[in-house]
Amino acid sequence: MDINQRLGRIRYILADSPSSEGFEQILAAFEGWTQDDGVKVGLEYAQRHFERWPLSLLRPSSALLTQVTQDPGDPPPVWGLVRWAALGTLDAAQLRRWLRSGALSKLRGLRVRVTDPDAMVALSSARSLKSLRALELVGAGVDAEATNRLARTRQLKGLEALSWRGNRLLGVRTGRAHVEHMEVLASNTALRALRYLDVSGCRVGPGGARALAEGALERLESLSISERFYGHQAENARIVDVLWAAENLPVLSRLDFGGRALPEGQGAKVLGRTSSGSLTHLNAQGVGVRDEDLCRAASEGRLGSFRWLNLAEGGQFLGPQRIGDAGLSAFVSAGGLKGLETLFVHGNGAERNYGSYGFGPAGVEALVGSPDASSLRVLDLSDNPIGDAGAHLLAQSEHLSSLECLNIRTTGMSEVGLGALASSPHLPALKCLYVSPWLNERWRRELRERFGALELFKTLSAHLVGHSIPWDEF
Numbered sequence: 001m002d003i004n005q006r007l008g009r010i011r012y013i014l015a016d017s018p019s020s021e022g023f024e025q026i027l028a029a030f031e032g033w034t035q036d037d038g039v040k041v042g043l044e045y046a047q048r049h050f051e052r053w054p055l056s057l058l059r060p061s062s063a064l065l066t067q068v069t070q071d072p073g074d075p076p077p078v079w080g081l082v083r084w085a086a087l088g089t090l091d092a093a094q095l096r097r098w099l100r101s102g103a104l105s106k107l108r109g110l111r112v113r114v115t116d117p118d119a120m121v122a123l124s125s126a127r128s129l130k131s132l133r134a135l136e137l138v139g140a141g142v143d144a145e146a147t148n149r150l151a152r153t154r155q156l157k158g159l160e161a162l163s164w165r166g167n168r169l170l171g172v173r174t175g176r177a178h179v180e181h182m183e184v185l186a187s188n189t190a191l192r193a194l195r196y197l198d199v200s201g202c203r204v205g206p207g208g209a210r211a212l213a214e215g216a217l218e219r220l221e222s223l224s225i226s227e228r229f230y231g232h233q234a235e236n237a238r239i240v241d242v243l244w245a246a247e248n249l250p251v252l253s254r255l256d257f258g259g260r261a262l263p264e265g266q267g268a269k270v271l272g273r274t275s276s277g278s279l280t281h282l283n284a285q286g287v288g289v290r291d292e293d294l295c296r297a298a299s300e301g302r303l304g305s306f307r308w309l310n311l312a313e314g315g316q317f318l319g320p321q322r323i324g325d326a327g328l329s330a331f332v333s334a335g336g337l338k339g340l341e342t343l344f345v346h347g348n349g350a351e352r353n354y355g356s357y358g359f360g361p362a363g364v365e366a367l368v369g370s371p372d373a374s375s376l377r378v379l380d381l382s383d384n385p386i387g388d389a390g391a392h393l394l395a396q397s398e399h400l401s402s403l404e405c406l407n408i409r410t411t412g413m414s415e416v417g418l419g420a421l422a423s424s425p426h427l428p429a430l431k432c433l434y435v436s437p438w439l440n441e442r443w444r445r446e447l448r449e450r451f452g453a454l455e456l457f458k459t460l461s462a463h464l465v466g467h468s469i470p471w472d473e474f
Contacts, residue, residue, distance in 0.1 A: 003038040010046055018053040023081075024061045030078040039077050046081060055108045055133070058083035072101035084109035084134075092118035099126045109161075111136040124149045134161035134196075148184050157190040163198035165224070182208035186215025195219050200226040200256060206238040213246035220249055224256035226283065236260040236287075240269045247275055254281040259314060261286065267293030272302040280307040285344070286314015291327035298334030306340055312380070313347030321347065328363040337372035346382040346407060361389035368397035376400065380407040382434070391417025395424035405432035418443050422450045 006029065013025045026046055033039040050058060060068070060082045068075045069087070083106065087098065090112055098104055105128045114120060114137060123129075135156065150156070182204065185191070194217050204212075204225045212223070225239070239260070243249070257270060267289035270282070282304070289311055297303050313321040323345060331337075345359075364386050367373060379400075381390070391413050394400070406427075418435070421427075422443075430451050 003041065006033060006037075006042055007045060010042060014046070014049050018057055020057050020059065023050075023053075023057050023059070026081070027061050027064055027078055030076075033077075035077070043077060043080055050081060050083075055083045060085060068103060072098045072103040075101075075103050079103065080106065083107060086111040089113040089115060090119060091116045092122055095119045096122045099123075099128050102128055104128050106131055108132060109134040109136075111138070113138045120149060124153045124155070127155060129155055130158065132156060132159060135159055136161075136163040136165075138163075138166060152184065152188065152190075154190045158193060159191060160193055161196035162191075162194060163196075164202060165198050166201035182211040183215070186211045186217055189216050192216055193219060196222040198222075198224040198256075200224045200258075201228070203227065204239070205232075206235055206242060209239040209242045212249070213242050214248055216248075218248055218250060221251050222254035222281075223249075223252060226256045226258035226260065228259045233261050233263045233288075237262050237266050237269065240266075244269065244272060244274045249274075250276045251278055252276065253278050254308075255279060256283040257287060258283040258285040258310070259287070261288045264288065264290070265292065268297040268300070268302065271297045271304060273304045277305075279304055282306055282308070283310045285310045285312045286321065288321065289327075290322040291324050291330075294323065294327035295330040298330040298336070301334070303331070303334050303336050305338065306336070308342040309336075309340060310344040312344045313383070321345075323359060325359045325362040325366070328359045329366040332366045332370050332372070335372065337367070337370055337375070339375055340372070341375055342378040343376060344378075344380040345384065346380045347384075358384040360385050361387065361393060364390040364393045368393055368400060371399055373397070373399040374402060376403050377429075378405040379403060381411060382407045382409040383411070385412050387412040388414055388417035388420070392420045395420040395426065398426060400427055400430075402429055403427060404429050405434075406430060407434040409434050409436055415443065418447065422446045424450075427451070 009029050010026060013022055013029065016022055030039065030042065033042060058081065060079070064076070064079065064082075065085065065087075068079055085104070085107055087110070090098070095112070095114070099122060104110065104126075107129075108131060110129070110132055112123075114123070129135075197217070197220060202225075209225070212220075223243075240257075240262070243252075243255070246252075252274065262270065267287060270284050270287055271289070271293065273279070311321060311323060328345070337343075363384070364381070386408070390411065391408070394406070394408075413435075418439075421433075433447060433451065435447075
């Protein structure tokens, strides 16, 4: 195959929309293409097009990554197109080998699991990572000492996204020591470009939150400090007080507070406006929001203006959400739906060790009867006892013209309710309906015929990342 045929193949692939599959096809098209055959021309042509692609799509195929891992010092020419790589678990020697090879010098995104503190020494002193814009470190190797070392390096001053999810980042949960480590991170002027920070599972306490609120991360747009334990409710309430009043986080728009249970009667705090008023995406799953909290926030005019909101129940290990008809109606009446595109309120009616709660048809009527519901694109009502009456209200609503995804799993709905949905003259944009996996073939067929390209059993996991780091931007 001559150079014109090879370039023609690449042009054909690049004519489609950007996708990870398309990038793998491009990588395959370069197999066997050598310097003598003009591979440099092909690489330059492809690279010009990839400048418009999300960096997260420019990942190596498993075969290419395996090949380069065996010998990072001699990667094939096509490795030069890669901009994002997940290297797996590396010890200090393996990481140094990668860093010395120069194979990471063009990367914009890097994910690596480190279990060796010496590996963090190598990473923090590397001079080949200046192009990095997104760094994801997982594993137990990022401890408090590593936090200090990496936060003080100036090699990562262009970093925009940093994830230390699940590490021993802050050592112990309480005490001055872990606060000082967060202060080092938040006050480091070399990280002023940071827009996305994920320290979920790192047990950030009130002192760490204060360090973030008073630090130098003024460009921070997304912060994840979620946890997966039920206790420490008083500390979580103080964290809300600190972050919601922070003036040094003027553009913070996405906050993951999931799993941080609040004391009873204080759930309204997390639904209030921040001092900057910029918060649009909030994950409050399992924080313990109750009917009275929604009613209080509504009556006091404290509800924030959200585009993405998760008020789902978090399971038996997190704070129980107890949202019923009264709370949902108060939320809607106070304008909570204005501009809201994604709403999760699933699980409030599930049987737990604290009893059965949830909203029924009255809550659905308040929700879909409001003209403000016209902005909704994703709605998860699962595990609430809405029944066939709720299905009829959904089917008859004229305000769900933008709704694309609807979850009505485990809602007590029978074939009567499904029939109402299938015969609805509304719901023109609906393309993802999540219903019972035990649905018989007849109803699968009828619902598909009504809604066209219907994905009956598609989960809504893709929409559960609205509060997280948008890796696709890198």
